[in-house]
Amino acid sequence: MTAALLEFPFWRPLCASLLLGLFLPVFGRHLVLGRCALLGLAVPQLTMTGIVAAFTAAALHWFPWHTIRDESTLALVGGLSTGIPALLLAGSLTVVRGKAEHWLIFGYLAAITSTNLLLAAGPVGETYLKDLLQGRLLLISPVTLIVLILALGTGVVISIGLRQRLLLVLTDPEYARVAGLNVGRWKQAALLLDGTATGVAVAIAGPNVTFALLVLPVLAAAPFAKSLSSHLLFSCVLGAIGAASGFLASVWSDLPSGDCVTAFLCLLFAGASVTKTVFKGRHAQAPPRE
Amino acid sequence: MIILENAVIGYETPVLRCDVSVKPGDFVIVEGANGAGKSTLLKTLAGLLEPLSGRRTVGFKRLGWVPQQDAMDFPLPINAGEMVALGASTAAPFWRVGGRQTGFFKSAVDALLEPAWLDLPVSQLSGGQRQRVLLARALAANPDCLLLDEPTAGVDVHTQSVMASVLSDFQRYCASAVVMVTHEPRAFLDVANGFLKVASGRLEKLDVSERLNPSLVRSPAR
Numbered sequence: 001m002t003a004a005l006l007e008f009p010f011w012r013p014l015c016a017s018l019l020l021g022l023f024l025p026v027f028g029r030h031l032v033l034g035r036c037a038l039l040g041l042a043v044p045q046l047t048m049t050g051i052v053a054a055f056t057a058a059a060l061h062w063f064p065w066h067t068i069r070d071e072s073t074l075a076l077v078g079g080l081s082t083g084i085p086a087l088l089l090a091g092s093l094t095v096v097r098g099k100a101e102h103w104l105i106f107g108y109l110a111a112i113t114s115t116n117l118l119l120a121a122g123p124v125g126e127t128y129l130k131d132l133l134q135g136r137l138l139l140i141s142p143v144t145l146i147v148l149i150l151a152l153g154t155g156v157v158i159s160i161g162l163r164q165r166l167l168l169v170l171t172d173p174e175y176a177r178v179a180g181l182n183v184g185r186w187k188q189a190a191l192l193l194d195g196t197a198t199g200v201a202v203a204i205a206g207p208n209v210t211f212a213l214l215v216l217p218v219l220a221a222a223p224f225a226k227s228l229s230s231h232l233l234f235s236c237v238l239g240a241i242g243a244a245s246g247f248l249a250s251v252w253s254d255l256p257s258g259d260c261v262t263a264f265l266c267l268l269f270a271g272a273s274v275t276k277t278v279f280k281g282r283h284a285q286a287p288p289r290e
Numbered sequence: 291m292i293i294l295e296n297a298v299i300g301y302e303t304p305v306l307r308c309d310v311s312v313k314p315g316d317f318v319i320v321e322g323a324n325g326a327g328k329s330t331l332l333k334t335l336a337g338l339l340e341p342l343s344g345r346r347t348v349g350f351k352r353l354g355w356v357p358q359q360d361a362m363d364f365p366l367p368i369n370a371g372e373m374v375a376l377g378a379s380t381a382a383p384f385w386r387v388g389g390r391q392t393g394f395f396k397s398a399v400d401a402l403l404e405p406a407w408l409d410l411p412v413s414q415l416s417g418g419q420r421q422r423v424l425l426a427r428a429l430a431a432n433p434d435c436l437l438l439d440e441p442t443a444g445v446d447v448h449t450q451s452v453m454a455s456v457l458s459d460f461q462r463y464c465a466s467a468v469v470m471v472t473h474e475p476r477a478f479l480d481v482a483n484g485f486l487k488v489a490s491g492r493l494e495k496l497d498v499s500e501r502l503n504p505s506l507v508r509s510p511a512r
Contacts, residue, residue: 029366032365032366033364033365033366035365161385162384164375164376164379164384165379165384167376168376168377168379168380171364171368171376172357172362172376174338174355174357174361175355175357175377175427175428176380177337177338178336178337178338178353178354178355178437179352179353179354179355179377179380179431179433180352180353180380181380218366222365222366222367225366225367226367226369226409226410226411227367227368227369227371227372227409227411228366228367228368228369228372229372230367231366231367
């Protein structure tokens with residue numbers, strides 16, 4: 001057993017899954033608290049479009065993209081340069097226009113279509129990008145793992161350090177504005193953190209895994225928590241369990257790692273919802289205490 | 291102080307024309323029919339709405355806001371203690387986690403909240419308890435002017451009297467101002483020193499003695 005563990009060749013991708021599962025819910029919580037969870041769906045897809053566009057630009061010898069030789073670096077740069085502006089733009093549209101759903105549907109569809117068209121028109125880095133769409137955790141390099149730790153770790157430290165301002169601005173912007181806070185700036189700070197995390201996560205794990213880890217653990221933990229702090233803890237634990245279990249299941253079954261992680265997170269969410277509903281029903285049926 | 295000069299207020303179309311000034315030591319109750327523009331006036335005083343024309347000047351250092359309890363619908367669980375802590379945090383610089391209440395503000399928060407409520411999710415509190423949490427959150431930020439939007443809606447007489455006592459102390463001992471929109475002013479008649487009535491797109495200043503005439507006061511809803 002021990003020998004099998006020591007010979008396990010997938011420690012690096014397992015670490016990456018655990019880190020993504022632990023850290024992404026911290027950022028997803030901002031989106032859910034700000035009542036814009038759908039941003040977590042549209043922005044990873046837009047980021048994926050940015051990554052495919054970066055590959056195409058590199059193939060066309062456009063500056064500066066053609067100077068980047070390594071595929072994973074190209075994906076990271078493409079992801080970050082699209083993820084952050086996409087989230088800032090989508091966030092300001094949500095805040096200012098108040099027509100979030102229309103724009104998110106538009107953004108999501110436009111992103112998927114553009115990704116597919118770009119891939120079909122000029123299949124540059126086709127294998128890499130198709131792996132990414134299925135979540136290519138298995139192929140993570142040591143350098144990429146370090147980038148993941150640094151980017152998400154820094155984002156989590158900043159998010160936790162500024163949590164009181166960020167939570168106040170996201171939960172009750174009217175109160176925050178009357179108290180003299182610059183609500184727009186603080187929301188932009190939250191979106192900047194979320195955009196950076198999304199950009200890095202999409203470049204490493206693909207859009208579906210990123211969306212699933214951003215939002216599903218946060219929603220699954222909500223019925224069981226009684227405070228924001230316990231909710232954060234539950235979300236991170238559920239995210240880590242879902243990501244690690246999904247990855248190990250993918251190794252065992254030889255199926256795409258990203259899809260397995262997403263499937264486990266969906267099961268966790270459904271299980272949490274059913275459990276809560278059953279317990280609620282039992283409490284409702286219980287006779288009143290004397 | 292807060293001054294609205296020759297102000298025309300509303301969201302897109304004008305709702306109310308007014309000249310108002312709120313000074314330290316004022317306890318102003320704003321009354322009027324539904325849709326008359328009371329909350330619009332309060333939001334304009336708070337800076338949440340800009341006047342369509344005219345000028346708004348603010349001299350107070352920190353404003354406190356108590357919204358209607360229906361507005362408190364959070365997508366994730368938050369308990370009462372966390373909510374008050376978030377309010378208190380606005381009194382401290384952003385790099386310092388947590389804000390501390392001292393003197394009057396600490397005793398006011400203690401008077402409003404039972405210790406057992408602090409660990410309960412806000413969604414599990416009753417309307418009256420939730421209203422007390424909202425008031426405690428606003429006071430935890432050490433404001434020098436409080437703006438309250440229908441804090442007595444759906445609140446029992448006991449809670450109304452607790453709120454009146456806390457607000458009266460706030461106005462007297464901290465030389466602060468209170469502006470309250472309410473349909474149930476009975477519990478606050480002894481402490482209020484100004485009455486405004488919003489009607490027909492105008493703001494009328496009621497004489498205090500006229501307002502205190504029992505025949506003008508409605509009985510609280512049973």
